[in-house]
Amino acid sequence: MQSKFAIPIVVLSVLGAIAFAAQWTIERQRVYSLTIATGNADGEYYAFATALSSVVAAHEPKIQIRVLETDGSLQNAKLLAESEADLGIIQGDTSLDPSVQAIAYLFPEICHLIAAPSANIRQFTDLRGKRVAVPPQGSGSYPIFKHFQTHYNLMDSDFRPLPMTTAESYEKLQAGEIDALFRVIALGSPSVRGLLQRTQAQLVPIDQAESMRLTLPVLEASEIPKGTYDGALPIPDEDIPAVGLRAILVTRRDLEPAIAKVITQTLFEFRNELVSQYPRAALMRLPDARENLGLSLHPGARDYYNQDEPAFLVEYAEVMGFLLSFAVLAASSLWQFRRWLDERQKNRADMYNLKVLALLEKVEQASTPEELESLRQALFEMFHKVVTDLDTDRISQASFQSFTFPWDVVLSTIRHRELLMSRAMDYKDQKPEMRR
Structure with a gap:
């Protein structure tokens, strides 16, 4: 069976190849005859068309252009x-x-x-x-x-x-x-x-x-x-x-x-x-x-x-490079600004924390209720400033939370010192026989 169909298939393949080669040869040898409409024979259109026909024929012999005189x-x-x-x-x-x-x-x-x-x-x-x-x-x-x-x-x-x-x-x-x-x-x-x-x-x-x-x-x-x-x-x-x-x-x-x-x-x-x-x-x-x-x-x-x-990437490479550089520079600038802002907020928070510690030292050295009351007022004034700075983003939320802990310590210390002073004064005011 294979030998029965093999010969026709081979023949058809050969004929197809011959037909393809013939068509290719015809296309290669085909001469395109074109007509160009111009103007009067003594005019510019006619002169230009004649020159174009000559130069095209010199470089592409398969294209022949006939110059046609017309009225324009x-x-x-x-x-x-x-x-x-x-x-x-x-x-x-x-x-x-x-x-x-x-x-x-x-x-x-x-x-x-x-x-x-x-x-x-x-x-x-x-x-x-x-x-x-x-x-x-x-x-x-x-x-x-x-x-x-x-x-x-x-x-x-x-x-x-x-x-x-x-x-x-x-x-x-x-x-x-x-x-x-x-x-x-x-x-x-x-x-x-x-x-x-x-x-x-x-x-x-x-x-x-x-x-x-x-x-x-x-x-x-x-x-x-x-x-x-x-x-x-x-x-x-x-x-x-x-x-x-x-x-x-x-x-x-x-x-x-x-x-x-x-x-x-x-x-x-x-x-x-x-x-x-x-x-x-x-x-x-x-x-x-x-x-x-x-x-x-x-x-x-x-x-x-x-x-x-050029391709899109090649044509716009310079613009895209500029935009990429600008994006990197902008991101870097934003990152640097954020770092500066965080550092600034941290420095301001540290300043408040140092002031709180200084108040704590003064509370421990206070010897009268009047001094403690003055320190309490200073402590609440500082708290008011810190809240204002938090609202204006001069300190961060994390810095505020870290500030409230020593602030509470100082406030508790003031209260403790006031209690001790009150007890000492009560003891001092008692009659001698009651002290026994």
């Missing part, structure tokens, strides 16, 4: 929600489907208000009566401009908003057909540099970032440093206040955690390679635990961010 954040969010893209780059204020999760903060994007040199625009409110190129409706930057417009109390009737693409706005500013343009773009953008150098256009300060955050928390106070777009002239000629928000790399919730972790790892551990292809990648930073990305972190990204967190 809103389309990227739609492609992710419809599972037509695996990754996407969005502005921090973009509304997303719950199925989309964050991987990392990327570079900051700065709100640029650029005015023609002859437009006499020095601040945002100077846009009244001007022709202003604004982002197209449906773009990620359009809601930001509308938010600024509301904040500065500008109505559409106060100026002439002209929705157009970035390339069109640059051409029309250079041709003198508009007075200003508004764009949200990465700091140091080559296209902005070229525009400013060609036209002598001016960067207009945008301040009040903190008050704008009250209604749009993703905004953050920033600045455009002196010389950002030309160090020789320089452009700008001084640091000017600005408002910015972060670009965020996002993915679908169903992306395998291991893949998301590899991409997150590439962003921060191979940053130098990213920077060599896209310099603004140097501005990436790890998310702060106190901040809110506006959406949840993908588990794979969270695994990477938490991998270096």
Whole structure:
């Protein structure tokens, strides 16, 4: 019977091992093809995604990322929600489907208000009566401009908003057909540099970032440093206040955690390679635990961010050591204080006992009832003091009990001495014949 079942069992075991090995080999050789939704081919999102795809492929050949040109954040969010893209780059204020999760903060994007040199625009409110190129409706930057417009109390009737693409706005500013343009773009953008150098256009300060955050928390106070777009002239000629928000790399919730972790790892551990292809990648930073990305972190990204967190005992070893040392010091101090208090109470009780013994000696030396009465009063005054000290914890209960014994002895001695003196006086007063 054993030989009858042995062969099938061996065959099944071998087949199972072969299947397991084949599955393992397939997984090892599997290539993950991902699509990242970006923006216009001449934009910052596209340039960053191209650099990321190149660096990921160099270190993880099994992950291939195809860079997809799109119209920007809103389309990227739609492609992710419809599972037509695996990754996407969005502005921090973009509304997303719950199925989309964050991987990392990327570079900051700065709100640029650029005015023609002859437009006499020095601040945002100077846009009244001007022709202003604004982002197209449906773009990620359009809601930001509308938010600024509301904040500065500008109505559409106060100026002439002209929705157009970035390339069109640059051409029309250079041709003198508009007075200003508004764009949200990465700091140091080559296209902005070229525009400013060609036209002598001016960067207009945008301040009040903190008050704008009250209604749009993703905004953050920033600045455009002196010389950002030309160090020789320089452009700008001084640091000017600005408002910015972060670009965020996002993915679908169903992306395998291991893949998301590899991409997150590439962003921060191979940053130098990213920077060599896209310099603004140097501005990436790890998310702060106190901040809110506006959406949840993908588990794979969270695994990477938490991998270096120490165990609880290690992380709080210093605090726990301090608390333990403090507890030991406090216990020692309490013990020392108790010893001091006990010693103080004992010394005070000993003082009373010595005084009682001194009274006892005086009682034995007293020769008149008046002296004994004076000693009795002193004895009761001392008893009153001892009771008061007992109530105020200046002596202990045990010390009080030890005091009452010699006190009773002295009181009994006084009474005995008084009796002897009374008998002696009675005897002295008797007639001589009665003494016989």
